[in-house]
Amino acid sequence: MKKVIIINGSPRKNRNTRKMCESFAQGVIKAGAEAEIINLYDVDFKGCRSCFACKLKDGKNFGRCAYPDGLLPILDKISAADGLVVASPIYCSDVTGVTRCFIERLTFPFFEYKEGYPSIAPKRLKTAMIYTMNISETLSNQMYPDLYDKTEFMITTVFEKPVRIFAYDTYQFDDYDKYVVETFDKNKKLKHKDEQFPKDLQKAFEAGKNMIESISF
Numbered sequence: 001m002k003k004v005i006i007i008n009g010s011p012r013k014n015r016n017t018r019k020m021c022e023s024f025a026q027g028v029i030k031a032g033a034e035a036e037i038i039n040l041y042d043v044d045f046k047g048c049r050s051c052f053a054c055k056l057k058d059g060k061n062f063g064r065c066a067y068p069d070g071l072l073p074i075l076d077k078i079s080a081a082d083g084l085v086v087a088s089p090i091y092c093s094d095v096t097g098v099t100r101c102f103i104e105r106l107t108f109p110f111f112e113y114k115e116g117y118p119s120i121a122p123k124r125l126k127t128a129m130i131y132t133m134n135i136s137e138t139l140s141n142q143m144y145p146d147l148y149d150k151t152e153f154m155i156t157t158v159f160e161k162p163v164r165i166f167a168y169d170t171y172q173f174d175d176y177d178k179y180v181v182e183t184f185d186k187n188k189k190l191k192h193k194d195e196q197f198p199k200d201l202q203k204a205f206e207a208g209k210n211m212i213e214s215i216s217f
Helices: 016-030 072-080 097-110 137-143 147-158 186-195 197-213
Strands: 003-008 034-039 083-091 126-132 163-167
Touching: 003 016, 003 072, 003 197, 016 034, 016 083, 016 126, 016 163, 016 197, 072 097, 083 097, 083 147, 083 197, 097 147, 126 147, 126 197, 163 197, 186 197
Parallel strands: 003 034, 003 083, 083 126, 126 163
Antiparallel strands: none
């Protein structure tokens, strides 16, 4: 059975990003494959240590991250999978810190310092990125014209260019009156949550189905 690993890079395990991950997983399962969601904030790890064990000639860890922490078995799972999804909210104009650390650890061992930086990943995985944020699509395009290409550059290099799924203008709080949130209209936020977010979840579901259908069985 084909398998997709879905990485949730949000600290909020029951909110918008997680729900998008779950919808993607449901699409994968509907298409006849297996999906596993991993919450990065539950994993004890850091970014690349620059030890270069993955680049050592004739080294036992050539092409594989060697640092023995909580991420290592997850990286091994991804190497054996057929698809990969990385999901993150946008915090402070970027993906979350743990998501950045994950991408470093995942991708650095999988390319060689040779002409063209060829990929030595075990598989050219099908990939997708899920981005959630509390601003509109228009504002996202204005504020982050290069963010998504930069975030995905190494994933594209070692696997393939990810499919992108977005959820904009997300509903952040259960009760907006409890927080200082003067820049957002809680009623407009609630309306968007009720009317648009279900459509965003459906897009994630369809993307999950499409990923499996694009993989040759």
